[in-house]
Amino acid sequence: MPDSLRFKDRTEAGTQLGEALREREVDVDMVLAIPRGGLPLGRAVADVLDVPLDIVVASKIGAPGNPELAIGAVASDGSVWRNDEAFRGTGANEEYFEQEREREAENARQKANRYRGERSEPDLTGKTVVVVDDGVATGSTARACLQMLRETDAERIVLVVPVGPPDTVHKLQELADEVICLKTPSSFMGVGQFYERFDQVSDEEAMEYLAGEQ
Incomplete structure (x- = not known):
């Protein structure tokens, strides 16, 4: 696979997502990462945009x-x-x-x-929230998360992922106000093939990203 189709790691992918949101001038209030794999990206997106990071779980x-x-x-x-x-x-x-x-x-x-510990769930009323994962294949967890957020008072829901097959990305647009996917290759076998490094993220690591300790 050409290097142009691969991300070095999740942090690099998240940084690129944050920059894509900034270029599109999306006025983001909060980033919600899907654990575990979405948290390294979510931390990078939140840092680029200087907004809070929380989670949405499915x-x-x-x-x-x-x-x-x-x-x-x-x-x-x-x-x-x-x-x-x-x-x-x-x-x-x-x-x-x-x-x-x-x-x-x-x-x-x-x-x-x-993951949240003593912290309460964030109040999303009137907010533009960005949902982040490290990629989508069938998009099943992303769909459940988006449906959950549809029941909140969030004003705008944007799904951002580095990579996913075109048909899945298209279908996810039904549930989000906007979907940003950096790469939509027609030959898609799995999310991991588009990363040079795609290690499992442990609960401990994920919680460190959420706390901003990485």
């Missing part, structure tokens, strides 16, 4: 016997998105989906509480 709903295959995702407030095509192809039924939805919603709530 958890994937895996297929029966294949947890890596997302048939949907649920946010920490219970907002859910289901991939009906994947759902039909896995043998999952409504009872299974509802059980997993409840379980993963609780996981998302616990993660949000663990």
Whole structure:
């Protein structure tokens, strides 16, 4: 793959996203990163724009016997998105989906509480919020997060990601007021292929980015 299609790491990708927002003169009030992989980028975006960083959390709903295959995702407030095509192809039924939805919603709530600690959820009333992740493939977690934010009083919701397949990016535009994606390659196998360094981000590292300690 040409180097022009790859980011050095998540921080470089986040810096480029922040600069893209500044060039577009998006008047951002707050950055919300999707943990864990979105937090290094979110910290870079927030630093470029000099705005606060917080989180928006969703958890994937895996297929029966294949947890890596997302048939949907649920946010920490219970907002859910289901991939009906994947759902039909896995043998999952409504009872299974509802059980997993409840379980993963609780996981998302616990993660949000663990990351925030004593801090309360941010008040998004009248604000322009930017949602950041390290890339989208199916976009399942991003969809659940955007649906959750649609239920708030945020004035404008902008999704920014470094890379994603064109069809996913197009569909995400239905849920956000604006989507900025730096690269939309037609040959897309996975987010990690567009990074030179794409290590797993631990909870501890992610919380350090949120606290501004990285």
